[in-house]
Amino acid sequence: MLATKRAKVLIQSAxxxxxxxxxTYNIPSNEDNNADKTVCLITDVRTDPALxxxxxxxxxxxxxxxxxFYGLNAPDPDEFESQLQHLFIKDGWVVLDNRGHTFDPDTNQLTATFYFDYFEIEDAK
Structure with missing residues (x-):
């Protein structure tokens, strides 16, 4: 399964x-500047052969x-971000990086970026 799809299903389950x-991959153009919603975007970083x-x-x-991308009236994100990282860890992912918070000057939204790694063994063929 694509890692982006696996991550989306995991987040949805919470x-x-x-x-x-x-x-996944992009935010639809009709949602681009909607700063009232809190939106999660999942993109692929890499898929490397292993073992x-x-x-x-x-x-x-x-x-x-x-x-x-936190909506302008979203609650403090600390609890969500902690729960998100625990969710991925409990599902066998590794937290590689938490880039902290940034401020989007175009929408005035607070943003946070995380990197997660998953090790997937292929089915025997």
């Missing part, structure tokens, strides 16, 4: 009240970027 929408052997590979390291 039913975070703070999130209005979860998107080499017999001149082939048997697994993948998959990394995703998860960005949160």
């Amino acid at each position: 039913h975070f009240e703070i999130l209005n929408e979860i998107y 080499p052997g017999n001149e082939d590979f048997h697994a993948f390291n998959k990394e995703v970027e998860v960005q949160a």
Whole structure:
């Protein structure tokens, strides 16, 4: 399964009240400047072959970027961000990086960016 889809399904399963929408790869143009909603965007960072052997590979390291764009009236994001990271860890992902908070000067939204890695062993064929 694509890492972005796996991450989206995982986040959806948590039913975070703070999130209005979860998107993969891009935010639709009709949502681009909607600063009233809290939106999560999941994008693919890399998929690298792993576990080499017999001149082939048997697994993948998959990394995703998860960005949160907080609505202008969203509650403090600390609890959500902690729960998000715990959710990924409990599902077997590794938190690679938390880039902290930034401020979007165009929409006045607070944003946060996280990187998660997942190790997936291929099914035997």
